[in-house]
Amino acid sequence: MFTIQHESGGTVKLVGRLDTNQAPQAIQALGGMNGAVTIDLSGLDYISSAGLGVFIVTHNRLRAAGGSLQLVNPSNHIRHIFHLARLEQVLTIK
Amino acid sequence: MLNLSLPKVAASTDELFAGVHQFVQAESVDDDTAFQLTVAAEELFTNLVKYSRRSNRPAEIQFSREGEWIEMRITDFDADEFDITTAELPDLEVPITERRAGGMGLHLVRSFADTLSYSHEQGNNVIIFRKKMERPNVHDSA
Numbered sequence: 001m002f003t004i005q006h007e008s009g010g011t012v013k014l015v016g017r018l019d020t021n022q023a024p025q026a027i028q029a030l031g032g033m034n035g036a037v038t039i040d041l042s043g044l045d046y047i048s049s050a051g052l053g054v055f056i057v058t059h060n061r062l063r064a065a066g067g068s069l070q071l072v073n074p075s076n077h078i079r080h081i082f083h084l085a086r087l088e089q090v091l092t093i094k
Numbered sequence: 095m096l097n098l099s100l101p102k103v104a105a106s107t108d109e110l111f112a113g114v115h116q117f118v119q120a121e122s123v124d125d126d127t128a129f130q131l132t133v134a135a136e137e138l139f140t141n142l143v144k145y146s147r148r149s150n151r152p153a154e155i156q157f158s159r160e161g162e163w164i165e166m167r168i169t170d171f172d173a174d175e176f177d178i179t180t181a182e183l184p185d186l187e188v189p190i191t192e193r194r195a196g197g198m199g200l201h202l203v204r205s206f207a208d209t210l211s212y213s214h215e216q217g218n219n220v221i222i223f224r225k226k227m228e229r230p231n232v233h234d235s236a
Contacts, residue, residue, distance in 0.1 A: 021104060049199035052198060084202060
């Protein structure tokens with residue numbers, strides 16, 4: 001299961017599993033967002049390299065248009081994946 | 095022990111996830127190890143789906159536990175040689191605008207494995223991913 005919820009204040013919350021099957025849907029859904037985007041990862045249970053690709057693509061698209069991407073509330077498992085991929089230093093993760 | 099025979103198509107990943115979940119529940123695998131095993135299984139199987147096209151034979155994936163050790167053995171039949179233990183990894187130091195997801199999965203697999211072996215036997219690629227459980231469940235050690 002994977003869903004994208006639009007919260008108050010413009011924050012987007014990802015819920016469920018961001019795996020190779022869900023990544024295209026996520027890229028497409030996030031592709032409609034612009035400006036300073038905050039994504040709440042507190043509901044994300046799982047991520048693989050395909051999921052990391054979603055954030056790389058989204059970050060690069062937003063930056064190219066003058067926007068930004070901030071990721072908040074990842075679980076320890078998710079944060080560890082970002083760390084191993086050395087994305088912790090280049091993506092804004094709180 | 096759990097044996098899966100999965101067609102090398104993207105739709106098989108749901109069955110793969112269900113299999114991993116069934117295995118980690120049955121073998122009382124701790125959460126950290128279960129998470130890493132799931133990622134490794136997805137990354138290795140997805141590689142077969144994307145790149146192993148010489149044969150349409152389903153891949154066999156076997157999960158087993160011996161003491162604190164978890165093993166995942168993947169057999170890709172009639173396959174071209176591809177040694178994942180020596181394959182080039184992506185440069186993780188390049189700027190993010192130059193980063194791609196490709197190859198990152200293999201980096202995660204190598205990071206999670208305590209031992210990772212590859213062999214090409216009688217035309218088949220065999221990958222063995224082994225991991226020692228980080229926190230064996232308390233009730234399981236009694």
